[in-house]
Amino acid sequence: MTSMTNIRIIDTATRELETPAFFPVHNGGKGGEGNTPRYWEMIPDMNTMMINAYSIYSSPLYEKMGEGGLHDKYSNNGVFFVDSGGFQQKNHDLTLDPIEMLRVQENVGADIAATLDLPVFAKDCIYNQKYSDAVKISVKNALIALDNREREDMLIYASLQGNDPIMMMNTIDYLKKRGNFDGFAIGGCISKRSDYHAIIDIIHAVRKRIGDLPLHVFGLGGPTMIPLMVYMGADTFDSSAFLKAGSKRLYYMPGNGSIEFSDIPETTYLPCTCPICSIHPYEEVRSERKLIGMHNLWMITHEIRKLKMAIEENEVEQYLEKRFMNSPAMYEAFRYAKAKKRGLV
Numbered sequence: 570m571t572s573m574t575n576i577r578i579i580d581t582a583t584r585e586l587e588t589p590a591f592f593p594v595h596n597g598g599k600g601g602e603g604n605t606p607r608y609w610e611m612i613p614d615m616n617t618m619m620i621n622a623y624s625i626y627s628s629p630l631y632e633k634m635g636e637g638g639l640h641d642k643y644s645n646n647g648v649f650f651v652d653s654g655g656f657q658q659k660n661h662d663l664t665l666d667p668i669e670m671l672r673v674q675e676n677v678g679a680d681i682a683a684t685l686d687l688p689v690f691a692k693d694c695i696y697n698q699k700y701s702d703a704v705k706i707s708v709k710n711a712l713i714a715l716d717n718r719e720r721e722d723m724l725i726y727a728s729l730q731g732n733d734p735i736m737m738m739n740t741i742d743y744l745k746k747r748g749n750f751d752g753f754a755i756g757g758c759i760s761k762r763s764d765y766h767a768i769i770d771i772i773h774a775v776r777k778r779i780g781d782l783p784l785h786v787f788g789l790g791g792p793t794m795i796p797l798m799v800y801m802g803a804d805t806f807d808s809s810a811f812l813k814a815g816s817k818r819l820y821y822m823p824g825n826g827s828i829e830f831s832d833i834p835e836t837t838y839l840p841c842t843c844p845i846c847s848i849h850p851y852e853e854v855r856s857e858r859k860l861i862g863m864h865n866l867w868m869i870t871h872e873i874r875k876l877k878m879a880i881e882e883n884e885v886e887q888y889l890e891k892r893f894m895n896s897p898a899m900y901e902a903f904r905y906a907k908a909k910k911r912g913l914v
């Protein structure tokens with residue numbers, strides 16, 4: 570019953586990556602240096618990064634980056650997931666070349682590369698021409714990337730687009746017949762962030778269709794979504810919310826979801842003993858976006874550790890039962906997820 574929830578080892582060019590694993594999104598920012606704290610130097614479990622090929626390519630960082638690429642620049646032992654730029658392509662109305670983006674991914678030393686997709690958002694309406702064209706382009710680009718890969722040690726994940734499970738399953742069948750992808754990555758779920766049933770349906774369908782291959786979910790990785798996604802069979806995920814949450818002054822509560830900082834009673838102490846909150850007083854954490862961001866990453870680290878323990882003990886459902894007990898919306902989502910896995914809905 571819980572066979573979809575596994576600890577997997579992904580063999581990357583840099584090292585073996587144990588899942589479930591989170592990839593904090595590195596914000597390129599102006600000049601490519603960004604404002605993401607150097608979290609990998611502080612959190613041993615979090616030596617991973619999601620970075621965008623188009624952002625690197627369009628910044629001075631690309632010219633400056635030597636042969637050692639991202640590993641020399643950030644972390645030698647880090648596992649780098651380099652996204653293609655599909656999101657930028659969509660938002661800035663660009664037409665990117667899939668081979669050009671593939672070369673960027675190879676040149677900067679990506680461990681995992683996602684193929685160039687054309688995201689489909691909920692507002693694009695289901696089943697119109699624009700929607701089916703976007704899916705076709707994503708499929709074509711995925712096969713182009715696989716056929717043109719020069720670095721055999723770089724894993725290529727096919728980016729999946731589509732607003733519904735059927736479209737995703739058809740795409741997977743088509744791609745699997747034509748190429749051996751190292752994994753699959755689900756895009757577009759971010760527009761359904763609060764529609765738990767839709768997210769559960771999609772992850773469930775994709776996991777069943779891809780068998781034992783690694784599965785990544787783009788753009789979702791909050792402290793309550795992670796356990797639910799892992800339960801449905803996702804292995805890796807990425808998000809920039811930990812830092813954005815920081816700028817919005819959202820604080821991930823230990824063992825819970827996020828709350829606004831102003832809702833925490835103003836006392837000397839914070840309700841957390843992570844390396845940030847045990848050293849810095851309330852006022853300091855509240856005023857420093859990076860400190861909240863780091864605290865949030867510690868909470869994600871903690872969540873993943875607890876999940877791994879539950880997976881090893883084969884007690885994921887018992888864990889989630891307790892985890893979501895005080896959150897009616899998440900508890901309802903979990904009940905739906907459980908019924909889905911049992912084939913009841």
Ligand SMILES: [Zn+2]
Pocket residue numbers: 841842843844845846847864867
């Ligand atoms: Zn903390």
